[in-house]
Amino acid sequence: MKKFLSFLVIIVLSQSCNNPQAQYIKNSGLIFGTYYQLTYENPNGEDLHAEVKDLLNQLDNSFSTYNLNSTVSKVNQNLPIQPDTLFFNVFNKAQEISSLTNGAFDATVAPLVNAWGFGFKKKQNITPKRIDSIKAFTGFDKVRLENTKIIKEDPRLMLDFSAIAKGYSVDIVADFLRKKGCNNCLVDIGGEVAAFGHNPSGATWRVGINEPNDNEPLNATNLQAIVSLKNMGMATSGNYRNFYIENGKKFAHTINPQTGYPVNHNLLSATIVAENCMTADALATACMVIGADSAQKLIYGIDHVEAFLIYANKTGTNQIFMTDGFQDLIINE
DSSP states (O other), rough: OOOOOOOOEEOOOOOOOOTOOOOOOEEEEEHHHHHEEEEOOOOTOOOOOOHHHHHHHHHHHHOOOOOSSHHHHEEEHOOOOOHHHHHHHHHHHHHHHHHTTSSSOOOOOOHHHHHHSSSSSOOOOOHHHHHHHTTTTOOOOGEETTTTEESSSSSTTOOOTTTHHHHHHHHHHHHHHHTOOOEEEEEOOOEEEEEEEEEEEESSSSEEOOOOOOOOOTTTOOOEEEEEEEEEEEEEEESSSEEEEEEEEEEOOOTTTTSBBBSSSEEEEEEEEESHHHHHEEEHHHHOOOOOOOOHHHHHHHHOOOEEEEEEOTOOOOEEEOHHHHHBOOOOE
16 A cells, blocks of 8 residues: 655646636645645635644544554554544545455555555564464454444554545545635645646646656656646556665565555556545555556446556556546646
8 A cells, every 4th residue: 555655746827817806825735744735716815724734634633643643543552532524434435445446455454564664663574474474464354333433353453544545635625625615726635636616727727647757856747647637536656756675676665455565567657537536546556556457447347437557568668548538638738
């Protein structure tokens, strides 16, 4: 599964404004170990950043594995806790996506992610025996929601919603802005995006997909494509920015829950567009687990979901697969 990995999203805006009365406001900051950027038109000209920050802190207090007092941390420590609605919503969606992807998306993979050095604990000495021992207490079928309580079959089981909570947070912030009358808005948290209405120039929001390159810095702006996004969410997952080399071998941060090992295939990044960012976020991770061929089959079997996959062919050259619906979103310049 992925950590709160930041995929830089390039928002392409015109400098002109067709409506001189429009009052677009921009906010930015840090949350979940990554950045966030908001652009929204407030009919009252009110800056909502303080309320958004409070909302983001609530989300952090539910889902941050680095915050020992968060809901998920207390669940992982087997401490008495009454999860809030935010937690329940993510848990239920995680369960749904886990079933939909035959376990490729698994929020209990945290102990394996930690063991490989990509989580919130130090890397362990990896052996097949150690991996098998950890797999014994992972699996979303070993945890359930019962009468508003999280029941774990094994106390060692841990939850990590980092591959879905960031997308959910995007949805929550976007919903908050729209309830405040900001119908034209774009919310970006670490590269996961929701867009509604139009941008300051009166056009549909335009969002860039980065070209995957292991050697590029995090703030690189080389774009593989530009997407026209309206009233939907988009998320990208990839292995080209979070990996390490050990004994000459590359280990990617995406862990296959079924094998317990980092994935080893040719899919470099998966960008998913869906009706909400939470779904897009989780499915992007699932695609990175199962690889390009299986990802295509998965996405074709799900309604209202489109995919843009970048993979390497046998000669190492990057290739692109996209669904027909995603092709309609591409801006050709």
